[in-house]
Every structure is written in C-alpha cells, then in structure tokens.
Amino acid sequence: EDKVVQSPLSLVVHEGDTVTLNCSYEVTNFRSLLWYKQEKKAPTFLFMLTSSGIEKKSGRLSSILDKKELFSILNITATQTGDSAIYLCAVDVHGGATNKLIFGTGTLLAVQP
Amino acid sequence: KAGVTQTPRYLIKTRGQQVTLSCSPISGHRSVSWYQQTPGQGLQFLFEYFSETQRNKGNFPGRFSGRQFSNSRSEMNVSTLELGDSALYLCASSRLAEQETQYFGPGTRLLVL
Numbered sequence: 772e773d774k775v776v777q778s779p780l781s782l783v784v785h786e787g788d789t790v791t792l793n794c795s796y797e798v799t800n801f802r803s804l805l806w807y808k809q810e811k812k813a814p815t816f817l818f819m820l821t822s823s824g825i826e827k828k829s830g831r832l833s834s835i836l837d838k839k840e841l842f843s844i845l846n847i848t849a850t851q852t853g854d855s856a857i858y859l860c861a862v863d864v865h866g867g868a869t870n871k872l873i874f875g876t877g878t879l880l881a882v883q884p
Numbered sequence: 885k886a887g888v889t890q891t892p893r894y895l896i897k898t899r900g901q902q903v904t905l906s907c908s909p910i911s912g913h914r915s916v917s918w919y920q921q922t923p924g925q926g927l928q929f930l931f932e933y934f935s936e937t938q939r940n941k942g943n944f945p946g947r948f949s950g951r952q953f954s955n956s957r958s959e960m961n962v963s964t965l966e967l968g969d970s971a972l973y974l975c976a977s978s979r980l981a982e983q984e985t986q987y988f989g990p991g992t993r994l995l996v997l
Contacts, residue, residue, distance in 0.1 A: 805985065813888070813974065813988040814927075859927065871940045872917070872976075872986060874927035 773798040777860050777875035785883050788850050792878045794860030795842040804836055804843050805872065807859040814859055817845070850882045886911065888977050888989035896995045902963040905992045909956050909977030916958040917986060918950060921972040930973075933958050962994075970996045 775796045784790055796804065803821045807814035818827045820836035820843060827834050831850075836843045847854055857879050861872040889908045897903050909916050918930040929942040933952035950960040956977075962969055972993050976986035 807988075812972070812990040816985050816987060819985050861927075871929050871932060871942075872919075872927075873929065874919075876926040 773862070773864055773873045775860055775862050775873050775875040777858075777878050779878060780876065781879040781881070783881045783883065784850055786851055788882075789846065789848045790850060790880065792845040792847075792858050792860075792880070793842060794844070794875055796860075796862045796873075797841065798862050798864050798873060800864050801838070802863040802865040805861045805863065806834055806843075806845050807861065809857040809859055809877070810855075817858075847880075850880075852882050852884055855880055855882045888975060888987055890973075890975055890989040890992050892992060893990065894993045894995075896997065897965050898997050899965055899967060901965050902961060903965060903994060904959055904961045905973055905975075905994075907958045907960075907975035907977075907989055909958070909975075910979075910987060913977035913979050913987075914956050915978045915980065915986075916952055916956065917976045917978075918958070918960050919974045919976065920944070921974060921991070922970075927974070930960065965996045967996050970994060 778793045803819050805819045806817040808817055818834045823838040831848045834845045857877040859877045860875045864871055891906045915934045917932040919927050921927045931938055931950050932940040936952045947963045952958045972991045974988050974991045976988045978986045
C-alpha cells in the first residue's frame with residue numbers, strides 16, 4: 772500500500788529559527804512529490820519535485836528530493852509567525868494518465884514571536 | 885484568474901441523509917480531484933475526473949460518488965450519511981493530467997449529526 776510519512780508531527784520554534792521538515796515515502800509508480808502549506812482551509816502549493824538532488828527555492832523556503840532514499844526535506848530559514856501552518860507532503864502516483872495524490876498527515880509548525 | 889471554488893462552504897446534515905457538493909475548477913483546468921480531510925486520517929483521495937470520466941478512485945465505499953460536467957465542473961455525492969463522514973471535503977483542479985500541479989479550493993465543511 773502506498774504510504775507517505777511526515778516527521779515531526781508538530782514543532783514549536785521561535786522567530787528567526789531554521790526548521791527542517793521531513794517526508795519519506797513508499798509508493799509504486801512515483802511521479803512527483805509536492806509540498807503544500809495549509810493555514811486555514813485550502814492547501815496552497817509550495818513546490819513540486821521530480822528529480823533527485825535539485826533544490827527548489829522560494830524566498831526563505833527550499834526543498835530537495837532524494838529518490839534513492841525515498842525522502843524529501845522542506846527547509847524554512849529565519850522563520851516568521853506567518854509561517855505557522857500545517858505543512859503537507861504529497862506524492863503523485865500514476866497509473867496511466869491519472870492524477871492521484873497520497874498525502875502524509877502533515878507537520879504542524881507553530882512559530883512563536 | 886479565479887481560483888477553485890466550492891459550494892456550499894458549510895453544511896450540517898443528519899445521519900441517513902444525502903448531500904451533494906459542488907466544485908468549479910480554475911478556468912481551463914480539466915482534471916478535478918476530490919479529497920476528504922479529517923483530523924484522524926489526514927487528507928485522503930476520493931476520486932479524480934477528467935473529461936467527464938472517472939479515471940481513478942480511492943478506497944471509499946460506494947456511498948461516495950461523483951460526476952463531472954462538460955464544462956469541467958464537478959459534483960460529489962454522499963448518500964446515507966454517517967457520523968464519520970464529518971470532514972472537510974476539498975477539491976483540486978489541474979490543467980491536464982501528467983506532471984501538473986493541483987490547486988485546491990477552500991473546501992466544504994460537512995458536519996453530520
């Protein structure tokens with residue numbers, strides 16, 4: 772059965788800290804790995820990773836994928852209170868031309884002033 | 885460009901009733917996927933529609949069904965509601981099928997009493 776596991780489940784840090792969120796997966800027919808940020812309702816897209824070792828960066832956030840070891844990390848530097856959210860990792864698995872995301876349970880990040 | 889919209893945003897039903905939720909994808913997006921999010925199970929894939937055809941289905945009972953119209957709008961229906969169906973139902977759209985990022989709507993919060 773396809774599985775995505777995120778760690779830690781929750782994290783409390785202070786503004787300015789750097790955090791690393793982990794996502795490991797065991798799936799058949801891997802297509803890509805995606806990170807989303809969920810604050811109140813809809814998850815908002817952060818990154819899509821398809822190739823190993825290529826870092827994707829957006830401001831203070833960055834992410835990288837290791838397809839050999841089957842994991843990804845999401846780094847947030849100089850955290851701000853606005854970074855407080857649930858961070859979701861999802862793996863897109865394909866069976867033909869279909870679109871199916873398997874989500875981890877998420878990491879709840881709380882950034883204290 | 886308008887984002888994914890879902891209606892209604894909140895819904896209260898009683899056990900045994902049925903419910904229909906609606907999702908309008910981003911203009912030009914033809915793939916619509918539905919997810920159920922609960923505190924215990926996280927985000928779980930329900931099904932995906934593309935060009936009015938269901939192409940993928942998650943592990944949910946037959947009480948959960950959906951359809952897609954020619955304008956790509958989608959509906960999902962849950963019959964004979966159970967207490968455990970209380971959840972946030974999210975739909976996501978993407979332009980095509982392969983290697984395309986899914987963008988989420990705000991969700992419909994369903995409470996079953």
